[in-house]
Protein backbone atom coordinates (compact mmCIF):
# COMPACT_ATOMS: atom_id res chain seq x y z
CA UNK A 1 0.00 0.00 0.00
CA UNK A 2 1.40 3.43 -0.88
CA UNK A 3 2.26 5.80 1.89
CA UNK A 4 -0.51 8.15 0.89
CA UNK A 5 -3.15 5.54 0.57
CA UNK A 6 -2.23 4.32 3.99
CA UNK A 7 -2.38 7.85 5.33
CA UNK A 8 -5.70 8.48 3.65
CA UNK A 9 -7.16 5.36 5.19
CA UNK A 10 -6.20 6.47 8.63
CA UNK A 11 -6.92 10.13 8.01
CA UNK A 12 -9.22 11.22 10.74
CA UNK A 13 -8.55 8.29 13.07
CA UNK A 14 -8.00 11.02 15.60
CA UNK A 15 -8.58 14.70 15.26
CA UNK A 16 -10.92 14.49 12.24
CA UNK A 17 -11.00 16.85 9.24
CA UNK A 18 -7.53 17.39 7.80
CA UNK A 19 -5.68 16.75 11.03
CA UNK A 20 -5.34 12.99 11.35
CA UNK A 21 -2.54 11.34 13.27
CA UNK A 22 -1.00 7.90 13.15
CA UNK A 23 0.66 6.29 16.11
CA UNK A 24 2.82 3.25 15.84
CA UNK A 25 5.61 1.57 17.61
CA UNK A 26 5.65 -0.59 20.61
CA UNK A 27 3.66 -3.56 19.30
CA UNK A 28 6.17 -3.85 16.55
CA UNK A 29 4.08 -3.96 13.40
CA UNK A 30 6.64 -1.53 12.08
CA UNK A 31 4.21 0.17 9.73
CA UNK A 32 2.11 3.24 10.14
CA UNK A 33 -1.59 3.39 10.56
CA UNK A 34 -1.95 1.08 13.50
CA UNK A 35 -3.97 3.84 15.09
CA UNK A 36 -3.28 5.27 18.46
CA UNK A 37 -5.52 2.79 20.23
CA UNK A 38 -3.53 -0.29 19.35
CA UNK A 39 -0.22 1.39 19.91
CA UNK A 40 -1.20 2.55 23.35
CA UNK A 41 -1.61 -1.04 24.41
CA UNK A 42 1.93 -1.80 23.33
CA UNK A 43 5.27 -2.18 24.95
CA UNK A 44 5.28 1.38 26.23
CA UNK A 45 4.14 -0.15 29.52
CA UNK A 46 7.71 -1.36 29.87
CA UNK A 47 8.80 2.23 30.27
CA UNK A 48 6.11 3.10 32.72
CA UNK A 49 7.77 0.79 35.20
CA UNK A 50 11.25 0.33 33.84
CA UNK A 51 12.40 3.87 33.20
CA UNK A 52 9.85 5.80 35.21
CA UNK A 53 8.50 7.41 32.09
CA UNK A 54 4.78 7.43 32.41
CA UNK A 55 2.34 8.99 34.75
CA UNK A 56 0.34 5.86 35.56
CA UNK A 57 2.62 4.93 38.44
CA UNK A 58 2.92 8.49 39.61
CA UNK A 59 6.27 8.99 37.93
CA UNK A 60 7.13 11.76 35.47
CA UNK A 61 5.44 11.55 32.06
CA UNK A 62 7.31 13.04 29.15
CA UNK A 63 6.89 13.18 25.41
CA UNK A 64 9.10 14.58 22.67
CA UNK A 65 7.94 17.06 20.02
CA UNK A 66 10.45 16.74 17.21
CA UNK A 67 10.38 20.00 15.23
CA UNK A 68 11.15 19.74 11.52
CA UNK A 69 9.24 21.90 9.01
CA UNK A 70 6.92 23.28 11.70
CA UNK A 71 8.98 25.86 13.57
CA UNK A 72 6.09 27.54 15.37
CA UNK A 73 3.99 27.39 18.53
CA UNK A 74 0.65 28.43 17.00
CA UNK A 75 -1.39 25.84 15.14
CA UNK A 76 1.21 23.15 15.61
CA UNK A 77 -0.38 19.66 15.84
CA UNK A 78 2.98 18.13 16.76
CA UNK A 79 3.50 20.29 19.83
CA UNK A 80 -0.19 20.14 20.66
CA UNK A 81 -0.14 16.32 20.47
CA UNK A 82 2.96 16.08 22.65
CA UNK A 83 1.43 18.37 25.29
CA UNK A 84 -1.80 16.39 25.25
CA UNK A 85 0.20 13.23 25.86
CA UNK A 86 2.27 14.33 28.81
CA UNK A 87 2.69 17.20 31.27
CA UNK A 88 6.36 17.57 30.32
CA UNK A 89 7.56 17.91 26.75
CA UNK A 90 10.96 18.11 25.12
CA UNK A 91 10.67 20.55 22.19
CA UNK A 92 13.54 19.09 20.17
CA UNK A 93 15.33 20.31 17.08
CA UNK A 94 18.09 18.17 15.61
CA UNK A 95 20.65 19.86 13.37
CA UNK A 96 20.48 16.96 11.00
CA UNK A 97 23.71 15.76 9.36
CA UNK A 98 21.64 14.12 6.61
CA UNK A 99 20.26 17.47 5.42
CA UNK A 100 23.72 18.97 5.24
CA UNK A 101 25.14 15.91 3.46
CA UNK A 102 22.41 16.09 0.82
CA UNK A 103 23.49 19.66 0.03
CA UNK A 104 20.26 21.20 1.24
CA UNK A 105 21.77 23.39 3.91
CA UNK A 106 22.86 26.50 2.06
CA UNK A 107 23.76 29.94 3.49
CA UNK A 108 20.42 31.68 2.82
CA UNK A 109 18.25 28.99 4.33
CA UNK A 110 20.79 28.48 7.13
CA UNK A 111 20.54 32.16 8.10
CA UNK A 112 16.76 32.02 8.04
CA UNK A 113 16.74 28.76 10.02
CA UNK A 114 19.02 30.23 12.69
CA UNK A 115 16.52 33.10 13.12
CA UNK A 116 13.64 30.62 13.32
CA UNK A 117 15.30 28.57 16.04
CA UNK A 118 16.26 31.62 18.10
CA UNK A 119 12.69 32.91 17.86
CA UNK A 120 11.22 29.53 18.77
CA UNK A 121 13.52 29.26 21.78
CA UNK A 122 12.55 32.77 22.94
CA UNK A 123 8.84 31.98 22.59
CA UNK A 124 9.25 28.74 24.56
CA UNK A 125 11.19 30.55 27.29
CA UNK A 126 8.33 33.05 27.64
CA UNK A 127 6.20 30.01 28.44
CA UNK A 128 8.59 28.54 30.96
CA UNK A 129 10.35 26.15 28.58
CA UNK A 130 13.18 26.25 26.03
CA UNK A 131 14.22 24.62 22.80
CA UNK A 132 16.42 21.55 23.17
CA UNK A 133 18.98 21.27 20.40
CA UNK A 134 20.96 18.23 19.32
CA UNK A 135 23.34 17.65 16.42
CA UNK A 136 24.01 14.56 14.35
CA UNK A 137 21.88 11.83 12.86
CA UNK A 138 18.26 12.83 13.48
CA UNK A 139 17.11 9.30 14.33
CA UNK A 140 19.98 8.48 16.69
CA UNK A 141 19.73 11.86 18.42
CA UNK A 142 15.95 11.69 18.84
CA UNK A 143 16.22 8.19 20.31
CA UNK A 144 19.02 9.35 22.61
CA UNK A 145 16.97 12.30 23.92
CA UNK A 146 13.81 10.18 24.27
CA UNK A 147 15.78 7.63 26.28
CA UNK A 148 17.45 10.29 28.43
CA UNK A 149 14.09 11.70 29.58
CA UNK A 150 12.21 8.39 29.49
CA UNK A 151 9.71 9.61 26.89
CA UNK A 152 7.13 7.09 25.76
CA UNK A 153 6.17 8.91 22.55
CA UNK A 154 7.83 11.08 19.94
CA UNK A 155 5.59 13.36 17.85
CA UNK A 156 6.54 14.30 14.30
CA UNK A 157 4.95 16.14 11.35
CA UNK A 158 4.16 14.08 8.26
CA UNK A 159 6.18 15.39 5.33
CA UNK A 160 6.47 14.50 1.67
CA UNK A 161 10.02 14.18 0.38
CA UNK A 162 11.76 10.82 -0.01
CA UNK A 163 14.14 11.93 2.73
CA UNK A 164 11.25 12.72 5.09
CA UNK A 165 9.64 9.35 4.36
CA UNK A 166 12.89 7.52 5.14
CA UNK A 167 13.37 9.58 8.29
CA UNK A 168 9.87 8.73 9.47
CA UNK A 169 10.35 5.02 8.80
CA UNK A 170 13.81 4.86 10.42
CA UNK A 171 12.48 6.70 13.45
CA UNK A 172 9.50 4.41 13.72
CA UNK A 173 11.68 1.30 13.66
CA UNK A 174 14.34 2.67 16.02
CA UNK A 175 11.80 3.90 18.57
CA UNK A 176 9.82 0.66 18.42
CA UNK A 177 13.01 -1.33 19.04
CA UNK A 178 13.39 0.68 22.23
CA UNK A 179 9.74 0.23 23.21
CA UNK A 180 8.68 3.76 22.30
CA UNK A 181 6.01 5.11 19.98
CA UNK A 182 6.02 7.49 17.06
CA UNK A 183 2.96 9.63 16.41
CA UNK A 184 2.91 11.25 12.98
CA UNK A 185 0.65 14.27 12.47
CA UNK A 186 -0.93 15.02 9.10
CA UNK A 187 -2.07 18.53 8.23
CA UNK A 188 0.96 20.15 9.85
CA UNK A 189 3.00 21.02 6.75
CA UNK A 190 0.13 21.32 4.26
CA UNK A 191 -3.48 22.44 4.72
CA UNK A 192 -4.90 19.27 3.15
CA UNK A 193 -2.69 16.22 3.74
CA UNK A 194 -1.33 14.47 0.64
CA UNK A 195 -3.50 11.47 -0.14
CA UNK A 196 -6.52 12.82 1.74
CA UNK A 197 -8.11 13.43 -1.65
CA UNK A 198 -7.33 11.41 -4.77
CA UNK A 199 -9.14 10.51 -7.99
CA UNK A 200 -10.86 7.13 -8.08
CA UNK A 201 -8.26 4.37 -8.27
CA UNK A 202 -5.25 6.71 -8.18
CA UNK A 203 -2.92 7.89 -5.46
CA UNK A 204 -2.70 11.55 -6.47
CA UNK A 205 -4.08 14.24 -8.76
CA UNK A 206 -1.95 15.02 -11.81
CA UNK A 207 -4.08 18.00 -12.91
CA UNK A 208 -4.71 21.05 -10.74
CA UNK A 209 -8.33 22.04 -11.57
CA UNK A 210 -10.05 18.83 -10.41
CA UNK A 211 -7.66 18.73 -7.44
CA UNK A 212 -8.66 22.27 -6.48
CA UNK A 213 -12.38 21.50 -6.64
CA UNK A 214 -11.96 18.66 -4.14
CA UNK A 215 -9.41 20.57 -2.05
CA UNK A 216 -11.70 23.60 -1.77
CA UNK A 217 -14.59 21.45 -0.52
CA UNK A 218 -12.54 19.85 2.29
CA UNK A 219 -13.37 20.88 5.82
CA UNK A 220 -10.11 21.93 7.45
CA UNK A 221 -9.19 21.15 11.02
CA UNK A 222 -9.56 24.00 13.52
CA UNK A 223 -6.60 26.28 14.16
CA UNK A 224 -4.79 25.31 17.36
CA UNK A 225 -3.80 27.92 19.93
CA UNK A 226 -0.22 28.32 21.10
CA UNK A 227 0.28 26.67 24.49
CA UNK A 228 0.38 29.00 27.51
CA UNK A 229 3.05 27.03 29.31
CA UNK A 230 5.54 24.41 28.24
CA UNK A 231 7.29 22.41 30.95
CA UNK A 232 10.57 20.95 29.77
CA UNK A 233 12.40 18.29 31.82
CA UNK A 234 16.11 18.50 32.64
CA UNK A 235 18.01 17.39 29.57
CA UNK A 236 21.30 18.29 27.93
CA UNK A 237 21.08 20.66 24.97
CA UNK A 238 23.61 21.89 22.45
CA UNK A 239 23.81 25.64 21.89
CA UNK A 240 21.38 27.27 19.49
CA UNK A 241 23.05 27.10 16.08
CA UNK A 242 24.20 30.25 14.34
CA UNK A 243 24.04 30.70 10.56
CA UNK A 244 27.78 30.04 10.02
CA UNK A 245 27.47 26.97 12.24
CA UNK A 246 24.76 25.60 9.93
CA UNK A 247 26.36 26.28 6.53
CA UNK A 248 29.49 27.91 5.22
CA UNK A 249 29.28 30.76 2.74
CA UNK A 250 27.87 34.25 2.79
CA UNK A 251 24.09 34.74 2.81
CA UNK A 252 22.45 37.15 0.37
CA UNK A 253 22.37 40.71 1.75
CA UNK A 254 18.61 41.28 1.44
CA UNK A 255 17.23 38.20 3.20
CA UNK A 256 14.03 38.45 5.23
CA UNK A 257 14.16 37.85 8.97
CA UNK A 258 13.15 34.32 9.93
CA UNK A 259 10.91 33.08 12.72
CA UNK A 260 7.32 32.91 13.84
CA UNK A 261 7.30 36.49 15.21
CA UNK A 262 8.47 37.87 11.86
CA UNK A 263 5.90 35.67 10.11
CA UNK A 264 3.08 37.12 12.25
CA UNK A 265 4.21 40.67 11.49
CA UNK A 266 4.33 39.94 7.77
CA UNK A 267 0.95 38.21 7.89
CA UNK A 268 -0.71 41.15 9.64
CA UNK A 269 0.81 43.68 7.22
CA UNK A 270 -0.29 41.50 4.29
CA UNK A 271 -3.87 41.26 5.54
CA UNK A 272 -4.06 45.01 6.20
CA UNK A 273 -2.39 45.91 2.90
CA UNK A 274 -2.05 44.13 -0.44
CA UNK A 275 -4.34 41.12 0.14
CA UNK A 276 -7.50 42.81 -1.16
CA UNK A 277 -5.81 43.74 -4.44
CA UNK A 278 -3.99 40.39 -4.83
CA UNK A 279 -6.29 39.02 -7.55
CA UNK A 280 -5.47 41.94 -9.83
CA UNK A 281 -1.89 42.69 -8.83
CA UNK A 282 -0.16 39.42 -8.01
CA UNK A 283 1.59 39.35 -11.39
CA UNK A 284 2.86 42.93 -11.18
CA UNK A 285 6.62 42.46 -10.99
CA UNK A 286 7.38 45.87 -9.50
CA UNK A 287 4.31 46.08 -7.29
CA UNK A 288 5.41 43.89 -4.39
CA UNK A 289 1.79 42.83 -4.11
CA UNK A 290 2.27 39.21 -3.06
CA UNK A 291 2.47 37.99 0.54
CA UNK A 292 6.15 36.96 0.62
CA UNK A 293 5.07 34.34 3.12
CA UNK A 294 6.75 31.50 1.21
CA UNK A 295 9.90 31.25 3.40
CA UNK A 296 7.70 31.23 6.52
CA UNK A 297 5.56 28.49 5.02
CA UNK A 298 8.63 26.50 4.02
CA UNK A 299 10.03 26.51 7.55
CA UNK A 300 6.58 26.21 9.11
CA UNK A 301 6.72 29.54 10.97
CA UNK A 302 3.08 29.88 9.99
CA UNK A 303 0.74 27.06 8.98
CA UNK A 304 -0.98 26.77 5.61
CA UNK A 305 -4.07 25.63 7.54
CA UNK A 306 -4.24 28.90 9.48
CA UNK A 307 -3.62 30.99 6.35
CA UNK A 308 -6.55 29.35 4.56
CA UNK A 309 -8.85 29.87 7.57
CA UNK A 310 -7.86 33.52 7.88
CA UNK A 311 -8.14 34.24 4.15
CA UNK A 312 -11.60 32.66 3.99
CA UNK A 313 -12.67 34.74 6.97
CA UNK A 314 -11.23 37.87 5.33
CA UNK A 315 -13.15 37.11 2.10
CA UNK A 316 -13.15 38.83 -1.28
CA UNK A 317 -11.53 38.20 -4.64
CA UNK A 318 -8.00 38.81 -3.34
CA UNK A 319 -8.40 36.30 -0.53
CA UNK A 320 -9.93 33.74 -2.92
CA UNK A 321 -6.99 34.09 -5.30
CA UNK A 322 -4.56 33.73 -2.39
CA UNK A 323 -6.28 30.55 -1.19
CA UNK A 324 -5.95 29.15 -4.71
CA UNK A 325 -2.17 29.71 -4.59
CA UNK A 326 -2.02 27.91 -1.25
CA UNK A 327 -3.82 25.04 -2.95
CA UNK A 328 -1.06 24.97 -5.60
CA UNK A 329 1.39 24.45 -2.76
CA UNK A 330 -0.62 21.47 -1.47
CA UNK A 331 -1.02 20.19 -5.03
CA UNK A 332 2.73 19.95 -5.58
CA UNK A 333 3.18 18.39 -2.16
CA UNK A 334 0.68 15.61 -2.96
CA UNK A 335 2.47 14.92 -6.26
CA UNK A 336 5.85 14.64 -4.54
CA UNK A 337 4.41 12.47 -1.75
CA UNK A 338 3.13 10.01 -4.33
CA UNK A 339 6.15 10.31 -6.65
CA UNK A 340 9.22 11.19 -4.54
CA UNK A 341 11.47 10.51 -7.55
CA UNK A 342 9.92 13.54 -9.30
CA UNK A 343 12.39 15.58 -7.26
CA UNK A 344 15.08 14.35 -9.64
CA UNK A 345 13.39 12.63 -12.59
CA UNK A 346 10.91 13.84 -15.18
CA UNK A 347 7.36 13.39 -13.95
CA UNK A 348 6.43 12.76 -17.59
CA UNK A 349 8.05 14.16 -20.69
CA UNK A 350 5.83 15.76 -23.31
CA UNK A 351 8.36 18.24 -24.68
CA UNK A 352 8.87 18.46 -28.41
CA UNK A 353 12.41 19.90 -28.15
CA UNK A 354 15.32 17.75 -26.92
CA UNK A 355 17.60 19.06 -24.16
CA UNK A 356 20.85 20.60 -25.30
CA UNK A 357 24.23 19.62 -23.95
CA UNK A 358 24.87 21.80 -20.90
CA UNK A 359 28.67 21.79 -21.38
CA UNK A 360 28.30 23.36 -24.81
CA UNK A 361 26.08 26.03 -23.25
CA UNK A 362 28.24 26.70 -20.20
CA UNK A 363 28.67 30.39 -21.08
CA UNK A 364 24.93 30.91 -21.54
CA UNK A 365 24.12 29.11 -18.28
CA UNK A 366 26.65 31.27 -16.41
CA UNK A 367 25.14 34.41 -17.96
CA UNK A 368 21.69 33.21 -16.86
CA UNK A 369 22.88 32.52 -13.31
CA UNK A 370 24.62 35.89 -13.04
CA UNK A 371 21.83 37.94 -14.62
CA UNK A 372 23.82 38.90 -17.72
CA UNK A 373 21.73 37.39 -20.54
CA UNK A 374 21.10 40.77 -22.16
CA UNK A 375 17.33 40.33 -21.63
CA UNK A 376 16.65 42.95 -18.94
CA UNK A 377 13.62 41.33 -17.33
CA UNK A 378 15.40 37.95 -17.06
CA UNK A 379 18.48 39.62 -15.60
CA UNK A 380 16.42 41.69 -13.16
CA UNK A 381 14.75 38.57 -11.79
CA UNK A 382 18.04 36.66 -11.48
CA UNK A 383 19.61 39.57 -9.64
CA UNK A 384 16.63 39.82 -7.30
CA UNK A 385 17.21 36.15 -6.48
CA UNK A 386 20.90 36.74 -5.75
CA UNK A 387 20.17 39.77 -3.57
CA UNK A 388 17.06 38.71 -1.66
CA UNK A 389 17.14 34.92 -1.85
CA UNK A 390 13.62 35.30 -3.23
CA UNK A 391 12.11 35.99 -6.63
CA UNK A 392 8.65 37.10 -7.72
CA UNK A 393 6.58 34.19 -9.08
CA UNK A 394 6.25 35.82 -12.51
CA UNK A 395 10.03 36.20 -12.55
CA UNK A 396 10.46 32.51 -11.65
CA UNK A 397 8.16 31.54 -14.51
CA UNK A 398 9.92 33.58 -17.12
CA UNK A 399 13.54 32.81 -16.13
CA UNK A 400 12.67 29.10 -15.94
CA UNK A 401 11.07 29.26 -19.38
CA UNK A 402 14.13 31.10 -20.71
CA UNK A 403 16.50 28.40 -19.44
CA UNK A 404 14.45 25.33 -20.34
CA UNK A 405 12.56 26.45 -23.45
CA UNK A 406 14.73 29.12 -25.05
CA UNK A 407 18.16 27.68 -24.18
CA UNK A 408 16.82 24.11 -23.87
CA UNK A 409 18.93 23.48 -20.78
CA UNK A 410 17.67 20.68 -18.51
CA UNK A 411 15.35 21.84 -15.73
CA UNK A 412 17.56 20.20 -13.09
CA UNK A 413 20.31 22.77 -13.77
CA UNK A 414 17.95 25.65 -13.01
CA UNK A 415 16.23 23.91 -10.12
CA UNK A 416 19.62 23.31 -8.43
CA UNK A 417 20.58 26.96 -8.79
CA UNK A 418 17.24 28.02 -7.29
CA UNK A 419 17.66 25.59 -4.40
CA UNK A 420 21.13 27.00 -3.75
CA UNK A 421 19.72 30.50 -3.30
CA UNK A 422 16.01 30.52 -2.51
CA UNK A 423 15.20 31.10 1.14
CA UNK A 424 11.87 29.36 0.41
CA UNK A 425 13.71 26.66 -1.60
CA UNK A 426 11.43 23.68 -1.27
CA UNK A 427 11.73 20.31 -2.95
CA UNK A 428 8.03 19.97 -3.76
CA UNK A 429 7.37 23.53 -4.93
CA UNK A 430 10.68 24.08 -6.63
CA UNK A 431 11.22 20.84 -8.53
CA UNK A 432 7.60 20.48 -9.59
CA UNK A 433 7.26 24.11 -10.67
CA UNK A 434 10.45 23.72 -12.70
CA UNK A 435 8.99 20.61 -14.28
CA UNK A 436 5.69 22.40 -14.88
CA UNK A 437 7.48 25.15 -16.81
CA UNK A 438 9.89 22.78 -18.56
CA UNK A 439 7.13 20.59 -19.99
CA UNK A 440 8.05 17.48 -18.02
CA UNK A 441 5.50 18.07 -15.26
CA UNK A 442 1.78 18.65 -15.00
CA UNK A 443 1.54 21.55 -17.41
CA UNK A 444 -1.21 21.17 -19.95
CA UNK A 445 0.76 23.35 -22.38
CA UNK A 446 4.19 21.68 -22.37
CA UNK A 447 5.51 23.51 -25.44
CA UNK A 448 4.53 27.03 -24.37
CA UNK A 449 7.51 29.40 -24.44
CA UNK A 450 7.32 32.68 -22.53
CA UNK A 451 8.70 35.53 -24.59
CA UNK A 452 10.77 37.75 -22.25
CA UNK A 453 9.88 40.87 -24.15
CA UNK A 454 6.11 40.43 -24.15
CA UNK A 455 6.24 39.22 -20.54
CA UNK A 456 8.18 42.34 -19.60
CA UNK A 457 5.72 44.66 -21.37
CA UNK A 458 2.80 42.97 -19.72
CA UNK A 459 4.07 42.52 -16.18
CA UNK A 460 6.53 45.42 -15.90
CA UNK A 461 4.79 47.91 -18.18
CA UNK A 462 6.70 50.98 -16.97
CA UNK A 463 10.04 49.18 -16.59
CA UNK A 464 10.32 49.91 -12.85
CA UNK A 465 11.27 46.33 -11.94
CA UNK A 466 14.14 46.30 -14.43
CA UNK A 467 15.44 49.70 -13.32
CA UNK A 468 15.33 48.54 -9.65
CA UNK A 469 17.49 45.49 -10.26
CA UNK A 470 19.65 46.37 -13.25
CA UNK A 471 21.50 49.58 -12.34
CA UNK A 472 23.24 49.71 -15.74
CA UNK A 473 19.82 50.48 -17.22
CA UNK A 474 18.53 52.74 -14.43
CA UNK A 475 18.81 55.85 -16.60
CA UNK A 476 16.54 54.58 -19.36
CA UNK A 477 13.00 55.84 -19.05
CA UNK A 478 9.78 53.95 -19.63
CA UNK A 479 9.39 50.63 -21.37
CA UNK A 480 12.35 51.28 -23.70
CA UNK A 481 14.37 49.73 -20.86
CA UNK A 482 13.15 46.32 -22.04
CA UNK A 483 14.92 46.58 -25.40
CA UNK A 484 18.32 48.18 -24.74
CA UNK A 485 19.70 46.64 -27.97
CA UNK A 486 17.48 49.04 -29.90
CA UNK A 487 18.91 52.13 -28.19
CA UNK A 488 21.66 54.24 -29.57
CA UNK A 489 23.42 54.48 -26.24
CA UNK A 490 26.78 53.36 -24.88
CA UNK A 491 25.59 51.03 -22.13
CA UNK A 492 27.71 48.84 -19.88
CA UNK A 493 25.20 46.04 -20.40
CA UNK A 494 25.60 42.76 -22.37
CA UNK A 495 24.11 42.10 -25.80
CA UNK A 496 21.36 39.43 -25.82
CA UNK A 497 22.85 35.92 -25.70
CA UNK A 498 20.21 34.71 -28.19
CA UNK A 499 18.50 36.61 -30.99
CA UNK A 500 15.52 38.51 -29.50
CA UNK A 501 12.25 37.40 -31.02
Ligand SMILES: Cc1cc2nc3c(=O)[nH]c(=O)nc-3n(C[C@H](O)[C@H](O)[C@H](O)COP(=O)(O)OP(=O)(O)OC[C@H]3O[C@@H](n4cnc5c(N)ncnc54)[C@H](O)[C@@H]3O)c2cc1C
Nearest residue numbers: 290291292293294325326329393396424425426429430433
Ligand atom coordinates in the same frame (compact mmCIF):
# COMPACT_ATOMS: atom_id res chain seq x y z
C1 LIG B 1 10.45 27.75 -11.38
C2 LIG B 1 9.73 27.97 -10.08
C3 LIG B 1 10.31 27.59 -8.88
C4 LIG B 1 9.64 27.78 -7.67
N1 LIG B 1 10.25 27.40 -6.49
C5 LIG B 1 9.58 27.53 -5.32
C6 LIG B 1 10.17 27.12 -4.10
O1 LIG B 1 11.27 26.59 -4.06
N2 LIG B 1 9.46 27.33 -2.96
C7 LIG B 1 8.23 27.91 -2.95
O2 LIG B 1 7.64 28.07 -1.88
N3 LIG B 1 7.64 28.27 -4.09
C8 LIG B 1 8.27 28.12 -5.28
N4 LIG B 1 7.67 28.52 -6.43
C9 LIG B 1 6.27 28.98 -6.39
C10 LIG B 1 6.08 30.50 -6.25
O3 LIG B 1 6.88 31.18 -7.16
C11 LIG B 1 6.40 30.98 -4.84
O4 LIG B 1 5.73 30.20 -3.89
C12 LIG B 1 5.97 32.44 -4.65
O5 LIG B 1 6.60 33.26 -5.59
C13 LIG B 1 6.31 32.88 -3.25
O6 LIG B 1 6.01 34.23 -3.07
P1 LIG B 1 4.83 34.68 -2.13
O7 LIG B 1 4.92 34.02 -0.82
O8 LIG B 1 4.80 36.17 -2.16
O9 LIG B 1 3.59 34.09 -2.92
P2 LIG B 1 2.04 34.48 -2.91
O10 LIG B 1 1.69 34.88 -4.28
O11 LIG B 1 1.72 35.41 -1.81
O12 LIG B 1 1.32 33.08 -2.67
C14 LIG B 1 1.03 32.60 -1.36
C15 LIG B 1 1.66 31.25 -1.17
O13 LIG B 1 1.09 30.32 -2.08
C16 LIG B 1 2.08 29.36 -2.46
N5 LIG B 1 2.29 29.46 -3.90
C17 LIG B 1 2.15 30.52 -4.70
N6 LIG B 1 2.39 30.19 -5.97
C18 LIG B 1 2.73 28.89 -5.98
C19 LIG B 1 3.09 27.95 -6.99
N7 LIG B 1 3.17 28.29 -8.29
N8 LIG B 1 3.39 26.70 -6.63
C20 LIG B 1 3.31 26.32 -5.34
N9 LIG B 1 2.97 27.15 -4.34
C21 LIG B 1 2.67 28.41 -4.66
C22 LIG B 1 3.36 29.73 -1.73
O14 LIG B 1 3.46 28.95 -0.57
C23 LIG B 1 3.15 31.20 -1.41
O15 LIG B 1 3.87 31.64 -0.31
C24 LIG B 1 8.34 28.36 -7.67
C25 LIG B 1 7.76 28.74 -8.88
C26 LIG B 1 8.45 28.55 -10.06
C27 LIG B 1 7.79 28.97 -11.36
